[in-house]
Amino acid sequence: MQQIPMTVRGVELLRAELNELKTVKRPKIIADIAVAREHGDLKENAEYHAAREEQGFCEGRIQEIEAKLSNVQVIDVTKMANNGKVIFGTTVTIVNVETDAEVTYRIVGDDEANIKNNLISVNSPIARGLVGKSVDDAVTISTPKGNVEYEIIAVEYI
Incomplete structure (x- = not known):
């Protein structure tokens, strides 16, 4: 399994x-x-x-x-060295390049996901777009309203 x-x-x-x-x-x-x-x-x-x-x-x-x-x-990210890369369990702050709106998400498992608490599933489109990227990277996320460009401004292993 x-x-x-x-x-x-x-x-x-x-x-x-x-x-x-x-x-x-x-x-x-x-x-x-x-x-x-x-x-x-x-x-x-x-x-x-x-x-x-x-x-x-x-x-x-x-x-x-x-x-x-x-x-x-x-997966306990607090025991890992923070190399600025987005992985499962990290807390990521992104900013919308167009609107300057800032949001912070924590990437978690499906059972833990709760958008009201900014906990997003590792399988969600946003998380899939962020995983593997690093601080200062620009990412384009496909949303229902079209593609939105974000910049990763912080990655925390907390």
Whole structure:
């Protein structure tokens, strides 16, 4: 199976979610099923069916997280020498050449990506355009509004 790149923080978040699912959510669902069973006829028991469905989602997510964690490749850029090159895990500040708008992104794995927090997936068009480039490089990123030219003004290994 293919290795899944992830930052140290991403692995910590997945482990915390897995722990929550196994120690809090799973026991609650089992208790809900037991209570719902006491209501009698299971064919027309909405609480029972809802709890069973939630159990299916919970168990599926547990399996998904365990599979990812078993194939994770943790990349900790804080332990690498900063040579100014954009790689997985780096924090990159770019400036739009036309508008002078500045934005900072951190390049992370698919599971960690959250555009609201400026965490972009390594597989996103922006990250693909930045990876391998260095400080002061100009890059052209294809966006829905057309090609946009950016200059990389900072690369941090934090």
